[in-house]
Amino acid sequence: MDRKRVGFIAALISGVFAITLAACGGGGGGTTPPAPNIVVTDSVVSNSDLLVPFGTVILNSTSDQTVTVTNTGTADLIIGTVASANQLGVPFSITKDTCSGQTIAPAGSCELTVQFKPIAETSYPDSFDIPSNDPDTPTVTVYVDGTGTATPVPHITVTDSVGLGNDHTILFGNVTIGSTSDQTVTVTNTGTADLTIGVPAPFATPFGIAEQNCWGQTIAPNGTCTVTIRFSPIAETTYTGSYDITSNDPDTPTVTVSLNGTGATPPPSNTPALPISLPATGQTTCYDAAGAVVSCTGTGQDGERLKGVVWPIPRFVAGTGAELDCITDKLTGLMWAKNANMPAASMTWQQALDYIAAMNSSAGLCGYHDWRLPNKNELRSFAHYGQSSISTWLNNASQGFSNVGLFYWTSTTYMFNSLTSYAWGMSMSDAYLSMQPKGGGYSVWPVRGEDNTSPAPLYRTGQTTCYDQAGAATSCAGTGQDGEWLKGAAWPTARFTTNSDTTVTDRLSGLTWASIANTPTVTGTPSCTGGAQNWQSAFNYIACLNVNNYLGHNDWRLPNVNELQSLSNDDSGNSAGTWLNTQGFSNFQPNYWSSDTHLVYPSYGWVVNVVSGMAAAGKTSSYYVWPVRGGQ
Numbered sequence: 001m002d003r004k005r006v007g008f009i010a011a012l013i014s015g016v017f018a019i020t021l022a023a024c025g026g027g028g029g030g031t032t033p034p035a036p037n038i039v040v041t042d043s044v045v046s047n048s049d050l051l052v053p054f055g056t057v058i059l060n061s062t063s064d065q066t067v068t069v070t071n072t073g074t075a076d077l078i079i080g081t082v083a084s085a086n087q088l089g090v091p092f093s094i095t096k097d098t099c100s101g102q103t104i105a106p107a108g109s110c111e112l113t114v115q116f117k118p119i120a121e122t123s124y125p126d127s128f129d130i131p132s133n134d135p136d137t138p139t140v141t142v143y144v145d146g147t148g149t150a151t152p153v154p155h156i157t158v159t160d161s162v163g164l165g166n167d168h169t170i171l172f173g174n175v176t177i178g179s180t181s182d183q184t185v186t187v188t189n190t191g192t193a194d195l196t197i198g199v200p201a202p203f204a205t206p207f208g209i210a211e212q213n214c215w216g217q218t219i220a221p222n223g224t225c226t227v228t229i230r231f232s233p234i235a236e237t238t239y240t241g242s243y244d245i246t247s248n249d250p251d252t253p254t255v256t257v258s259l260n261g262t263g264a265t266p267p268p269s270n271t272p273a274l275p276i277s278l279p280a281t282g283q284t285t286c287y288d289a290a291g292a293v294v295s296c297t298g299t300g301q302d303g304e305r306l307k308g309v310v311w312p313i314p315r316f317v318a319g320t321g322a323e324l325d326c327i328t329d330k331l332t333g334l335m336w337a338k339n340a341n342m343p344a345a346s347m348t349w350q351q352a353l354d355y356i357a358a359m360n361s362s363a364g365l366c367g368y369h370d371w372r373l374p375n376k377n378e379l380r381s382f383a384h385y386g387q388s389s390i391s392t393w394l395n396n397a398s399q400g401f402s403n404v405g406l407f408y409w410t411s412t413t414y415m416f417n418s419l420t421s422y423a424w425g426m427s428m429s430d431a432y433l434s435m436q437p438k439g440g441g442y443s444v445w446p447v448r449g450e451d452n453t454s455p456a457p458l459y460r461t462g463q464t465t466c467y468d469q470a471g472a473a474t475s476c477a478g479t480g481q482d483g484e485w486l487k488g489a490a491w492p493t494a495r496f497t498t499n500s501d502t503t504v505t506d507r508l509s510g511l512t513w514a515s516i517a518n519t520p521t522v523t524g525t526p527s528c529t530g531g532a533q534n535w536q537s538a539f540n541y542i543a544c545l546n547v548n549n550y551l552g553h554n555d556w557r558l559p560n561v562n563e564l565q566s567l568s569n570d571d572s573g574n575s576a577g578t579w580l581n582t583q584g585f586s587n588f589q590p591n592y593w594s595s596d597t598h599l600v601y602p603s604y605g606w607v608v609n610v611v612s613g614m615a616a617a618g619k620t621s622s623y624y625v626w627p628v629r630g631g632q
Helices: 003-023 349-361 376-380 390-395 535-547 561-565 573-581
Strands: 038-042 051-058 063-071 092-097 109-116 123-131 139-149 156-160 169-176 181-189 207-212 224-231 238-246 254-264 316-318 326-329 335-337 407-413 422-427 433-437 496-498 503-506 511-514 592-597 604-609 613-618 628-630
Touching: 038 139, 051 063, 051 109, 063 139, 092 123, 109 139, 156 254, 169 181, 169 224, 207 238, 224 254, 238 349, 254 349, 349 407, 376 407, 376 422, 535 592, 561 592, 561 604
Parallel strands: 051 139, 169 254
Antiparallel strands: 038 063, 063 109, 092 109, 123 139, 156 181, 181 224, 207 224, 238 254, 316 326, 326 335, 407 422, 422 433, 433 613, 496 503, 503 511, 511 628, 592 604, 604 613
16 A cells, blocks of 8 residues: 555544544533433422421321422433332321332423321321432432321310419308409410300309300400409308309310308497507416515506406306307407317318308308407407416306317418418417417317407407418408408507607507617616616516606506507518507517516516517516506
8 A cells, every 4th residue: 555545544543533532522622411400399398408397287187298309400310119218107198199210301390299197196207218310319318297286176264363273163251241242253265276155044142243255255275254253142141152154165065163152240330439448468466576476566567557458247158049059258249159179170270261161151150150260369369367277267167168279270370571371379278379380280269240349349460461371472352361351440540649758659559658669778866777677677667767757657567468469460570660660669679578477487477579479488588678558
């Protein structure tokens, strides 16, 4: 072959090779080959988030979501069998599948319908795979999630303004005949569907509706309506009743609300004239510091002064006829149960209040249904400081009572240091007043009535607030507590008057007190040394004041226990001293000597703390002296 032919063939072969390389992308240039690309979206969020949330679905109902598979590539997308390797479990299922085994052209799509049918109240997470020939994402995992919930239903909850719990009982307590008392019932829909309230039958007298916005109404979930029930007693008896609240609550179609209230006799119209007269203490004997009996002359003791209203003889009068089981105290006008232990068992404070309420709502006693647990002043009216054992004295046939025990509850909550889970109680051994935990067990002695024309009508304790057994403040209505009954003479609005001689007169008791309450030293002839001192020195201090005509008067005395107790305020708590210091007094002290001897231990004298109670202390102990004058 000649050289030209060889050169041509070589050139031809070289050119073909170059063209082939160029066609194959050689030589550094060319285009990307066609390829499929899978994109998955759902009907909840229109982007490729690969999460299909079904949300909350009612049990045994269905919810569908559509999953769309789109080929955004440049070559055919071949879909494998959906959910074959990673299958969906109950309660999910794929009810429509136009994707499995299909070839999707570029820009084409197919759809899957995923169904959720929950069978329990729980959350269901799951997932399934979509396989394809996408070279970059051969498997797309789609996550699904849903929660099963019960069928929406309404639920009725009924509460009242007496007890905030769902107790379905409304206690109106004692309401004066001819007056009215209202309590509000609140109906709340605590369910998940609308609550429809029915219309009840008319209420039986003396209960009725003052106003309401419930009957025939539809209450949305978490919505409320109210019914104001009015109690208008017309007789001295306990009334009970009930009414039904009907609704479409499938579990409680009818809620029965019980009603209870007692008609009480209106208080006597004869308001006691102020000042009232404090009763005598009963102590008529005098004792020296060692406890030996001495002549009362010149001692300044209670047994010499004998201040207070003399007790009538007989003091206690047994009832007859319907009142055979009751005894009236002619000194105070109170009526007491003859049997001082009717329950025949000790009770907690709340049990004591409940016992009295149950007695009123059933048979009552002596024809009356307005009995109460006595307040602090009422129970203390039994105190006899001339007896070493009050229970023995009261159980004596001449007084007429039976089964008088050793310690009794009052209806008055203890306020000092905010210890409202305690209540006042009194020992029937020596009239010792003290705080007791409301969960303790003591005796119950029912009392009723009041007579403002009696020789020594009692005055209020000052307590106007009520507390439950745990010490939490509560509405007074229906509690039977001191703060509800408010028994005793009301205090004058301006109780204390500051006089020009710097003394202070109590308009409730008529007593006049030295305004400086910390036993000041008084300069004179002789000088009167102040400060805390023993019992005998307290009498000497008073005698010294009288010699010096202190504040223009020479008839000062050491107060007896009743006089000191008259300064207590059972609604003031820690601020009792502060309260007195705002009434014209200054330098109030916690403990003061009285002029009375403790007869169980005659070498002890009674010390009164008008805030936290009474105590007996050895006569050699040192306490303050608060001079008093006037009164009966």
